[in-house]
Amino acid sequence: VLSMCGLAKEHLKDQQNNPWNTKIAITRSGGAGFGHCKGTLVSEYFILTAAHCFTIDDTADHIKVTIGDSKQPYPVANIYLHPQYNVGKLKHRGIPEFYDYDVALIKLGKKVEFSFSARPICLPCTQGTTRALRKPLATTTCQDHENELLPVANIRSFFVSDCKYQHDTIGLVRRPVQIKNSDKKMACEQDARNAKFYKNITNIKDVVTDNFLCTGGQDPVLDPNTCKGDSGGPLIIQKKLRYIQVGVISWGVVDVCGHQGTTCEEPNKRKDRTSYSRDFHINLFKVIPWLKEQLADEGLEFI
Numbered sequence: 373v374l375s376m377c378g379l380a381k382e383h384l385k386d387q388q389n390n391p392w393n394t395k396i397a398i399t400r401s402g403g404a405g406f407g408h409c410k411g412t413l414v415s416e417y418f419i420l421t422a423a424h425c426f427t428i429d430d431t432a433d434h435i436k437v438t439i440g441d442s443k444q445p446y447p448v449a450n451i452y453l454h455p456q457y458n459v460g461k462l463k464h465r466g467i468p469e470f471y472d473y474d475v476a477l478i479k480l481g482k483k484v485e486f487s488f489s490a491r492p493i494c495l496p497c498t499q500g501t502t503r504a505l506r507k508p509l510a511t512t513t514c515q516d517h518e519n520e521l522l523p524v525a526n527i528r529s530f531f532v533s534d535c536k537y538q539h540d541t542i543g544l545v546r547r548p549v550q551i552k553n554s555d556k557k558m559a560c561e562q563d564a565r566n567a568k569f570y571k572n573i574t575n576i577k578d579v580v581t582d583n584f585l586c587t588g589g590q591d592p593v594l595d596p597n598t599c600k601g602d603s604g605g606p607l608i609i610q611k612k613l614r615y616i617q618v619g620v621i622s623w624g625v626v627d628v629c630g631h632q633g634t635t636c637e638e639p640n641k642r643k644d645r646t647s648y649s650r651d652f653h654i655n656l657f658k659v660i661p662w663l664k665e666q667l668a669d670e671g672l673e674f675i
């Protein structure tokens with residue numbers, strides 16, 4: 373059976389504690405600079421990330437994926453963007469960026485040998501998550517997973533930032549945030565209006581569709597915010613000692629890292645977090661059919 377998903381070495385730090393954490397580097401021709409994104413290892417060949425990390429002319433040979441402690445990048449065989457992702461879909465309505473269905477799968481050119489620093493995270497509606505939730509395999513449904521992981525409430529979850537410490541060592545820091553899946557969901561979504569391109573949108577639900585999970589703000593508690601470089605990273609829920617990914621970091625209202633990109637808590641380097649600094653993540657329960665199709669041969673046993 374595929375090694376258990378969502379298992380981390382609790383007492384260790386950084387990569388052993390987030391063994392599904394991957395870095396995606398995209399080299400653009402013509403000096404259009406580097407693209408950097410995060411992603412998660414979800415099976416022996418696939419990385420889950422955000423579709424907006426890629427532009428139409430990013431080909432597989434311009435993408436490098438590093439996993440675990442290995443400095444050696446994996447070759448990329450192919451990229452699969454969600455078929456309904458279309459960043460320019462609302463351009464005619466003066467909305468330059470539309471992030472709906474902002475998910476993509478990268479197929480690696482080489483199989484990942486799992487280890488304590490390279491292990492897949494659990495995905496919703498797979499048998500691995502049923503086991504991780506300690507539920508009966510025969511009777512547990514995808515809806516049971518959703519009821520357990522995303523109830524109507526403020527749900528404790530986390531994303532992961534990389535922190536640059538002195539001597540350029542990179543650490544991985546877990547950032548606790550609450551998914552506003554309660555009566556606070558509306559206010560969370562309305563704050564999208566504070567984003568650069570969304571200021572004069574009449575109906576914010578046109579851009580913040582039902583496919584998003586919303587975190588950030590200060591009600592009930594002040595949540596940390598994502599940065600551009602966190603794009604494609606996971607929104608994770610921990611159940612006992614197992615980790616399940618419920619979202620992919622898509623976009624945020626305020627890039628609290630500014631240009632330097634690191635997301636470390638350096639003094640006065642991080643823009644102050646405000647009540648309207650919200651972050652939006654693609655809800656994986658809304659893209660199960662696409663995941664199931666793309667990952668059909670990966671032994672994940674979707675239910």
Ligand SMILES: CO[C@H]1CCN(Cc2c(C)cc(C)c3[nH]ccc23)[C@H](CO)C1
Pocket residue numbers: 469567568569570598599600601602603604621622623624625626627628
């Ligand atoms: C609609 O306009 C907004 C779109 C996205 N924002 C950039 C951005 C991206 C692309 C991705 C992630 C994960 C981000 N986390 C925080 C900011 C941020 C800009 C500027 O913040 C405003």
